[in-house]
Every structure is written in structure tokens, then in C-alpha cells.
Amino acid sequence: MNASRDPVKDWVVQQYREIFGDSATARGGKQVDSDGNPTRIGRFTPTSPVAVAGAAAAVYAPRLLPTIDGNETVTAVLTQLHGYQWPLAAVAVPLCVVDVSRYRAHKSTRMLESVVRQTTGHLPRKVTVSLAPGRRALRRATITLHPGTVIRPKAFDELTRAIEETFPEHGKWEVRVKHEAYKNRILVTRAEIIPDTRSSRHKALQAALDAGAILKDAKVTVDSVDENGVETGFKITFEPSMNSGARGFQAKVDEALASLAGVHESGRTWTTEWTPSQGHLVMRLVAAMPTRVDHPLALVDEDLRHLPYATGAADLTMFWDVSTSSNKPHCLIVGPTGGGKTSVIRTLLTEATRRGIPFVGVDPKMIELDGLEGYPGCGAIVYDALRAAMFVRALHTEMMARNAYIHHKKIEGSQLPLMIAVLDEFFILSGKWQRLAKTGDDETRELLKELDPLGAWADLAVLARSAGIRLLLGVQRPDASLFGGASGNARDNFGTRLSLGNLSQDGALMMWGDSTVGREVDTSVKGRGIALGTDGSPVDAQMWWTPNVDRHPNKWSQLSESEKAIIDGLQPFEAPEFTCYSRELAEFIESERALAKQAREHGDVLEPIVLGDRPIGQSAATDDDDVADAIPASAVTEGMAVLIDDGQGSEVPVTVEAVTVIRDKGTGDVLETTLSINTGGRVKTNVHYGPTDVVFLPAPDRLPATV
The missing domain is CATH 3.90.1150 (Aspartate Aminotransferase, domain 1)
Structure with a gap:
């Protein structure tokens, strides 16, 4: 049976080891401690015990003399020591203080060596600790490493944490660890803790x-x-x-x-x-984005080729650069009904006219641009789809004539006067062209085939820049047919782009090249959207509010005095001249003006027949734009309601159950779209559409309601 351990003995041994440490022994030519770990630190050897023993003998000599009576030599020594008791005590006290400091430094040295060995795997060449290490935090320690010692960042982080835990913060002091690799050493210093006053x-x-x-x-x-x-x-x-x-x-x-x-x-x-x-x-x-910015009357941008239209983040003024040197020659505005798209178009056109730039527009809804008809600098506003196709072809002819003039006269394109062509609700217009091509009479179908307005438009988007013609395009939703290979990389030409309302993921990718941009716009603020900044990156913007400039009494009476002041202040003193370089465009504009004048003088519409409390045809909505919208067939999604031809010349609303879009594997362009619908029977009906075909919606594509 083993004898029980003596707790007193264990305590004495533990205290001895704490004070003097284990003796280092040699194994295989290397020093190791009692646990077998390599070490370069020997046993602590105090110097004060001899002085303390001598001082104690001197102090207690009178008590010791009777016990050694008869030994004259010892008696003489004790007697002499007793005479030096105070000097000996004065020497013993500082030696004890030095030994306590040496012991604490020795203990810290052993701890630092152990920490470095365990965290880095390297045994320090030498560890030097100041003799006054402080109560708990080290004052300074230098750990000398062997030349070429490499300490990885992760190992150094572990070493730093271990040293900080071994010598934690105390009072106003903390330990700092620094590795000086070029000197092959690690410095451990004490620094005063600076109170963290950061927010x-x-x-x-x-x-x-x-x-x-x-x-x-x-x-x-x-x-x-x-x-x-x-x-x-x-x-x-x-x-x-x-x-x-x-x-x-x-x-x-x-x-x-x-x-x-x-x-x-x-x-x-x-x-x-x-x-x-x-x-x-x-x-x-x-500054926080404003919720409304009225169109300023002052020329915000002194450059007459910069057409401002919005206030962006950081109070930046967003503008459309229509100069010949511009890398953003054409402008694309995307936004559903009620988002403020029409107001942006009015802003750009009024800014253009007071800078001497005329415009001509196409409005298939007959309500978006009607207030601009007859405005100074307005060549004409085209409403009829067939005449719009004639206009696009005439504009194409104008572009070719301008290029020929530049070539013949050997002049720069910047010397030609600018003009802006506005084509609002592009997909509605495209849908009307397609409908006429299918249901129109023989003469109409033949004329549309000859005019080829979509092909002419694609050429304009790519080539009109050098001829001084700027295109302003308004659509409900972006679509790849505007930017794909078939349009001649038109997206690069529509460098000035802005979107109102929230875009879909695909729409954001097509507009901004980033599927996350423009998807979280605050739609409760009318006119809030995303615009392309001067550095080419999309930024939040608040579009300027420009009232309807129509001075017809029915419109003018609805405006406030401040809105009337805006219209009066924006109107140019002199109408910009409309210069044509082709007989086709000049004759078209003259004929369109004549038709508009005749309609105003002799045209008439039926008055509504009141049934109950609402006139026939009047919607409960408050927006002016209540005409059904059109979108590309490829943009239709499952569950959406669209209008389909019933084969008898009428269009009926149906719900799409499935959509199949076939794309080119190389370019990603749409080749064909198939809509699957259920007409009431068991068999589904598939309706096929070409790459540029559009479908009409039963109701306007509005902004989502906000709470």
C-alpha cells in the first residue's frame, strides 16, 4: 500500500519551485527543464540570503551568546556583528528588494520563453526582462531570436494574444507586442491605456x-x-x-x-x-434627397449643350449632353405610368428650346406630348401610327442628307444645327405598326413594308449622332430588343439613361449592367429614380417637375400660380429655327402642321353621354395616362393578362399560363416567344411571336401602390 502524500511537503516543494524554479539539466547536449522542454534559462539563484542571515545574527546576537557560552571565537564574532547590526540591516533590505525584482523578472522570462516556444515553435536565443517589471504589467522585455527565424502572421497573432492573457491589462497599463524581423527580435513593452472616446x-x-x-x-x-x-x-x-x-x-x-x-x-x-x-x-x-424639385427658371448649366433634368445625390445636377463630342448622344427614359416620365420629357424639351434646339415628337397615346404641340421650337407632334412610320423614314432620309452635306462641304458635324426627335411609348407604336401590317388594307401593308420603320429606327440609333440628330426614347420597360445585336449596340449610343419606379431584375441588368440597381426606389415619391452620372455610374436622382405647358383653358385653369410662373419663365423669347437638309422631312413637317391646324379648326369629338354619375369612357384614375400599354412579347411573365386577337378583328384579355423564350446561344438575342393560354377548353393555345413583336396589356402598366 502506497503511503499517502504529505500536503505540507507538497506545499513546500511548490513554493520552492515557484521561488527558485527547477534546475535545468542537460540531455543530449541541450538544456531541458523538469518537464523535458528545451530551455536556455537556468535556476534562479538569490543573492540576499547571506546578507539577511548576517543581519539576523547581528540583531539577535545578545540572545544567541548564552547558548554558545565557552566558544570564545563565536562569541567574539557575534559581539562584533552586533556592533554592525544597523549597517548590515541597511545592506540586507535593498538586496532583498533586488532579489524580489530579479525573481519576478526570472519568472516572467521563463513564461515568455514558454509562450514563444509553444505558439511559434521556436526557442528564443535570449529573453531579457527589465528588473522593474511593474506590479503586473511588464515594463519592457526583449526576446532575441535566432537569425533567419520566420514567424507566420497567424502564429504571431497567437503569440500576441497569449502574452496579453499572461500579462493582462492592469490599471492604466497594457502590454504591446512588436516583431522586428529585421533585428530578429520581439519587443514587449508597457503602454498607457488611452481611453477609447470613439463613437x-x-x-x-x-x-x-x-x-x-x-x-x-x-x-x-x-x-x-x-x-x-x-x-x-x-x-x-x-x-x-x-x-x-x-x-x-x-x-x-x-x-x-x-x-x-x-x-x-x-x-x-x-x-x-x-x-x-x-x-x-x-x-x-x-443632403437628403428632396421629395420634389420644381424646374428652376435659371440656366443651371451654362453650357448650352447640357440639358439638365434632375437633382442627384450630393446636390449634383444631372444633365443630358447633346453636344457633338458627347459620348452619350441619345437619351432613354424608362418608367411605368404615373412615375413622372412625361414630366422628364417636358423638362428636357423645354430646356432644349430655350437653348435654341428644336424638336419633333411622336406620341402614339395622343396624350403624352399634346401639350407641346405649337410650343416654340416644336416642329410637329405625330399621333397617327402610319404617319409615325413615315416620320421615322423621313428622319432617316434627313440623317443621310446631313451626312452627305457634311461630306460634300468638308465641314464638321458640329457645324450643323442640332435637332431632337422624341419617340414616346416605343413599344405601343411598334405594336400598332405590327397590327397595321397584319390587319391593314393592302395599300397600308405595302407602305409599311416599304417604309420599314423598325429598320430605319435601328439605323438612326447607331448613325444619327454624327448628323446632329439626337434621339429621346420613352418606354414603359427596358427590353433587349432596344440594346441587342439587332439594334447595332444601341445601348452604348443611349448613354444618357434614367429609370423611374422599380425595375425588374432583368430590367436592371439591361439598363445598368447590375441586377441590383434601381430595384428599391421609393415609389411613394413621384419623380424619384435612377440616372446615369457623369462618371458612368448610376446614382439616385429626383427628377425636376415641369407642369404641362399646354395653354388650353381646360389645362391652364388646373394649374397653380406657381406652376404657371414656371411655364412662363421657361418659354424662350425666340423660337428655335427648324432647319431641314432633306426635302422629305421638310415636306412631312409642313404637312403634319397643316393636318394639325385643320384638326384644330375643323375637327370635333363626340361629347360624353352621362350614365349615372360618371361619363362613358371616364376612368376613376386621376392620371392623364389611362391608355393600355404595350410590352415586348419576351417580357411577358406567367400569370400576366394580355390582349390576344380572337381571329375576328377584336382583341380579348387572356391570362398567360406559360412563357417560352428562345434566345440565340451566342448573343442572347430573342429569336422567338411562345405564349401558352387557356381559352376555356382542355387544350391550351400557343401564340407565337417574333423577336421584335409586342403585346398589348388590358390596362396601363402603373407604378405599384404604396402604403
Whole structure:
């Protein structure tokens, strides 16, 4: 039976080891401690015991003399020591203090050596700790490594955490660890703890950047504060990389930083300015987006070839550059009914006319641009679908004539006067052309085939820029048929693009090249949308409000005095001249003006027949635009209601049960669309559409209702 362990003995041994440590023994030519771990630190040897023993003998000599009576030598020594008791005590006390400091330094040395060995796998060449290490935190320690010692970042992080846990913060002090690889050493120093006075927003930004590997070595500092000391700007420095120069990467970082910073106390939002070449970005507050901006009467942009139309983030003025040198010559506006598309068109056209640029427009709904008919600088507004096809062909002829004039006269295109051609509700017009091509009389079908308005439009989108013709296109929804290979890369030519309301995922990808842009627009604010900034990136924008410029009493009486003042202030003093270089366009505009004059003087419409409390044909909606819309057949989705020809010359509403779109494998262009519908029987009916065919909707495609 084994004898029980003596707790007193164990305590004494433990205290001995705590004070003096284990003796280092040699194994295979190397020193190891009692646990067999390699070490370069020997046993602690105190120097004070001899001085303490001598001082104690001197102090207690009178008591010891009677016990050694008869030994004259010892008696003489004790007697002499007793005479030096105070000097000996004065020497023993500082030696004890030095030994306590040496012991604490020795203990810290052993701990540091053990920590370095366990975390990095390297045995230090030498560990030096200051003799005054402080109560708990080290004052200074130098860990000398062997030349060429490599410490991986992960191992160094573990070493730093281990040292910080071994010597935790105490009072106002903390331990700092620094690796000087070029000197083959690790420095452990004591630093005063600086109170963290950063705001919660500042801490959140720095913590997120430290936790993720988005920006390397990112540091957040306060760039500016308001009068209350609240941060209004942050500067983030980082190590430049390939990612930091990519716009897509910057956009994702901007979104993350704005989310982390949260809504500012002032209600303003955050914007970010990148300088990747210098390794920093600045977050600043910008004014909150306005909910309405009335069309300013002053020329906001002094450049007469810049047509402003909206206020963007950071109070930027968005404009359409119609100059000959512009890389954004044509403008595309996308937005459902009620989103403010018509107001943007009025804004651009009124800005154009007071800068001396005339326009001519096509309005298949007969209500979008009617107020602009007769406006200074307006050549004509075309409403009839067949005459619209004639106009597009005449405009194509004008383009060719202008190019021939430039070639013959050896002049620059910038010397020709500009003109703007507005084609609103493109898909409705396209649908009417297709309907006429199928149901029209022989003469109409033959004329449409000869005019080929869709082919002429595709040429205009690509070639009109150099001839001084600018295209303004309005559609309900974006579609690949506007931008695909069949349109000659028209998307690049429609460099000025803006969308109102929320886009679908495919629509956002087609408009902005990013499936996330324009999908969370605040539709409760009329005129809110996305516009293409001067740097080519989409930004939030509030479109300017321009009232209907129609001075007909029925329209004019509905306007407020401030709205009338806007119209009066925008009207140019002198109407821009409309210069044609082709006889075809000149004759078409003259004939259209004559037809419009005749309609105004002799035309008439039937008065509504009142049944109950609402006239026939009057909708309960308050919007002017109550005409059914048209969309490309490829944009139809399952469950959508569309109008289908019943074979007897009428169109009936049906619900689409399935949609099949066949695309070109190389370009992705639509080749054919098949809509499956159920007409009431067991067998489904498949209706096939070509790549550019459109379908009509039973009701206008409106903005979604907001709560």
C-alpha cells in the first residue's frame, strides 16, 4: 500500500519551485527543464540570503551568546556583528528588494520563453526582462531570436494574444507586442491605456473592417464633425489593391459602409469618395434627397449643350449632353405610368428650346406630348401610327442628307444645327405598326413594308449622332430588343439613361449592367429614380417637375400660380429655327402642321353621354395616362393578362399560363416567344411571336401602390 502524500511537503516543494524554479539539466547536449522542454534559462539563484542571515545574527546576537557560552571565537564574532547590526540591516533590505525584482523578472522570462516556444515553435536565443517589471504589467522585455527565424502572421497573432492573457491589462497599463524581423527580435513593452472616446459608429466601422478582409490594413479616422461634435465624415486608409480600383467592388463597399454607419442624426445620407491610387476613401454626409424639385427658371448649366433634368445625390445636377463630342448622344427614359416620365420629357424639351434646339415628337397615346404641340421650337407632334412610320423614314432620309452635306462641304458635324426627335411609348407604336401590317388594307401593308420603320429606327440609333440628330426614347420597360445585336449596340449610343419606379431584375441588368440597381426606389415619391452620372455610374436622382405647358383653358385653369410662373419663365423669347437638309422631312413637317391646324379648326369629338354619375369612357384614375400599354412579347411573365386577337378583328384579355423564350446561344438575342393560354377548353393555345413583336396589356402598366 502506497503511503499517502504529505500536503505540507507538497506545499513546500511548490513554493520552492515557484521561488527558485527547477534546475535545468542537460540531455543530449541541450538544456531541458523538469518537464523535458528545451530551455536556455537556468535556476534562479538569490543573492540576499547571506546578507539577511548576517543581519539576523547581528540583531539577535545578545540572545544567541548564552547558548554558545565557552566558544570564545563565536562569541567574539557575534559581539562584533552586533556592533554592525544597523549597517548590515541597511545592506540586507535593498538586496532583498533586488532579489524580489530579479525573481519576478526570472519568472516572467521563463513564461515568455514558454509562450514563444509553444505558439511559434521556436526557442528564443535570449529573453531579457527589465528588473522593474511593474506590479503586473511588464515594463519592457526583449526576446532575441535566432537569425533567419520566420514567424507566420497567424502564429504571431497567437503569440500576441497569449502574452496579453499572461500579462493582462492592469490599471492604466497594457502590454504591446512588436516583431522586428529585421533585428530578429520581439519587443514587449508597457503602454498607457488611452481611453477609447470613439463613437459607436466609429467603433462599428473599424470593427467591421478588422473582422473582414475587404480592405487590407484599413484604419478609420474622423475627418469632420458638426457643431455638436457628431461625426460628419470619416477617412479610411488602406493598402491599395487591384480590387480597390474596381467600380463594382467600390459600390459593394459603399453599400456596406453606409449600412454600418446607419442613419445620421441629421437625417442625411452617406456618400463615398474613393482615391484608390493614394489608398484612402472619405465618407461624407450629403443632403437628403428632396421629395420634389420644381424646374428652376435659371440656366443651371451654362453650357448650352447640357440639358439638365434632375437633382442627384450630393446636390449634383444631372444633365443630358447633346453636344457633338458627347459620348452619350441619345437619351432613354424608362418608367411605368404615373412615375413622372412625361414630366422628364417636358423638362428636357423645354430646356432644349430655350437653348435654341428644336424638336419633333411622336406620341402614339395622343396624350403624352399634346401639350407641346405649337410650343416654340416644336416642329410637329405625330399621333397617327402610319404617319409615325413615315416620320421615322423621313428622319432617316434627313440623317443621310446631313451626312452627305457634311461630306460634300468638308465641314464638321458640329457645324450643323442640332435637332431632337422624341419617340414616346416605343413599344405601343411598334405594336400598332405590327397590327397595321397584319390587319391593314393592302395599300397600308405595302407602305409599311416599304417604309420599314423598325429598320430605319435601328439605323438612326447607331448613325444619327454624327448628323446632329439626337434621339429621346420613352418606354414603359427596358427590353433587349432596344440594346441587342439587332439594334447595332444601341445601348452604348443611349448613354444618357434614367429609370423611374422599380425595375425588374432583368430590367436592371439591361439598363445598368447590375441586377441590383434601381430595384428599391421609393415609389411613394413621384419623380424619384435612377440616372446615369457623369462618371458612368448610376446614382439616385429626383427628377425636376415641369407642369404641362399646354395653354388650353381646360389645362391652364388646373394649374397653380406657381406652376404657371414656371411655364412662363421657361418659354424662350425666340423660337428655335427648324432647319431641314432633306426635302422629305421638310415636306412631312409642313404637312403634319397643316393636318394639325385643320384638326384644330375643323375637327370635333363626340361629347360624353352621362350614365349615372360618371361619363362613358371616364376612368376613376386621376392620371392623364389611362391608355393600355404595350410590352415586348419576351417580357411577358406567367400569370400576366394580355390582349390576344380572337381571329375576328377584336382583341380579348387572356391570362398567360406559360412563357417560352428562345434566345440565340451566342448573343442572347430573342429569336422567338411562345405564349401558352387557356381559352376555356382542355387544350391550351400557343401564340407565337417574333423577336421584335409586342403585346398589348388590358390596362396601363402603373407604378405599384404604396402604403
